[in-house]
Amino acid sequence: TAISVNDFEVLGVIGSGSYGTVKKVMRLKDKKIFVWKELDYSSASESDKQMLVSEVNLLRELKHENIVKYVDRIIDRKKSILFLIMEYCEGGDLASYIAKVKKEGSTVEEQFIWKVCYQLTQAIKECHSRSKYGRSVLHRDLKPANIFLDSQLNVKLGDFGLARVLKHETSFAKTCVGTPLYMSPEQMSGMEYNEKSDMWALGCLLYELCSLRPPFVANNQIELAAKICMGKFDRISKNYSIKLYSLICSLLDVDVEKRPSIEVLLQNSALLNYHASNE
Numbered sequence: 001t002a003i004s005v006n007d008f009e010v011l012g013v014i015g016s017g018s019y020g021t022v023k024k025v026m027r028l029k030d031k032k033i034f035v036w037k038e039l040d041y042s043s044a045s046e047s048d049k050q051m052l053v054s055e056v057n058l059l060r061e062l063k064h065e066n067i068v069k070y071v072d073r074i075i076d077r078k079k080s081i082l083f084l085i086m087e088y089c090e091g092g093d094l095a096s097y098i099a100k101v102k103k104e105g106s107t108v109e110e111q112f113i114w115k116v117c118y119q120l121t122q123a124i125k126e127c128h129s130r131s132k133y134g135r136s137v138l139h140r141d142l143k144p145a146n147i148f149l150d151s152q153l154n155v156k157l158g159d160f161g162l163a164r165v166l167k168h169e170t171s172f173a174k175t176c177v178g179t180p181l182y183m184s185p186e187q188m189s190g191m192e193y194n195e196k197s198d199m200w201a202l203g204c205l206l207y208e209l210c211s212l213r214p215p216f217v218a219n220n221q222i223e224l225a226a227k228i229c230m231g232k233f234d235r236i237s238k239n240y241s242i243k244l245y246s247l248i249c250s251l252l253d254v255d256v257e258k259r260p261s262i263e264v265l266l267q268n269s270a271l272l273n274y275h276a277s278n279e
C-alpha cells in the first residue's frame, strides 16, 4: 500500500532549503526517525515536473553509506507537494559543527579530518562512477552545509541537486546566489562544472576543517574570483601533519590537469593508511 503523510508524525522543522522545508518526522509503525523535504511543485512546468521525477529516480539509485539515503516519497496531488523521506542525520551539518568548534575556541582533530576525507572520497567516487555510465548524477554541492553527520560521526553527503530543478534557475542565478566560496578557478573562468571541480571543493572543505575558515574569502564576487584564480592561501596550522597539508595543497591546485582526480586521490598513501588502520 502506498505510504501517506498520515503514517508519520511531524516532530519539528529542521530548516528550509531554497526549495522547501525540511522537517524531522517519526514513522508511526516503527517509531523510526527520518527527515522529509517538502517540495512545492505547484509552479513547476510539465518539463520541470518530468525533470523532478527523473532526479528523484536517480536519488533512489544512489545507495551508499556516505550518501544521505533516500527512503521513500509521498505525492500530495491536491496540494502539489512532493515529500521526500530521507535518513535523519543526528549529528547535523558540518557548517554547524565547524561553527561550534570555532565558538568553543577549539580545533578539529586530525584523525577526524582524515575520516571526513576518506568517507567523502568514497561518496564522490560513487557519484562520479555513476555519471560515467551516462547517468547525470545530481551535482552535489560539496560544502559544509550540505554534508551531514550520523550518530557515529560518519559523514553523509546531502542532496542539493533537486534545488536546481525547482528553482528554474538560469545559469546567471546559479552563479550569483550566495558567495560561491568553494567555486573552482575554472568555474570562475566560465567553464562548466566538471569532476575536478569537486576535488577543488574537497580541498576547500578540508582546509576549512583545519583553519575553521575557507581558504579564499572576500567581501564581493570580483575579489573572491581574483583570489581563487590566484590560488594563494595561508598555510594551515603546524599542529596538522605535512601529509594532510600537502594533500590539501594538491587539491587546491589552480591547474586542473595537476589537480588529482578521485582515482588518484584514492591511491593517496596517507588516505590508504588511514583506512587500513581504521577498518
Ligand SMILES: CN(C)CCCNS(=O)(=O)c1cccc(Nc2nc(OCC3CCCCC3)c3[nH]cnc3n2)c1
Pocket (backbone or CB within 6 Å): 014, 015, 016, 017, 022, 035, 068, 086, 087, 088, 089, 090, 091, 092, 093, 095, 096, 145, 148, 158
Ligand atoms: C543550515 N544549518 C546551519 C542550520 C539548520 C539546521 N541545523 S542542521 O545542522 O542542519 C541539523 C541539525 C540536526 C539534525 C540534522 N539532520 C538532518 N538535516 C538535514 O537537512 C538539514 C537542512 C538542509 C537544507 C537547509 C536547512 C537544513 C537532512 N537531510 C537529510 N537528512 C538530514 N538530516 C540537521
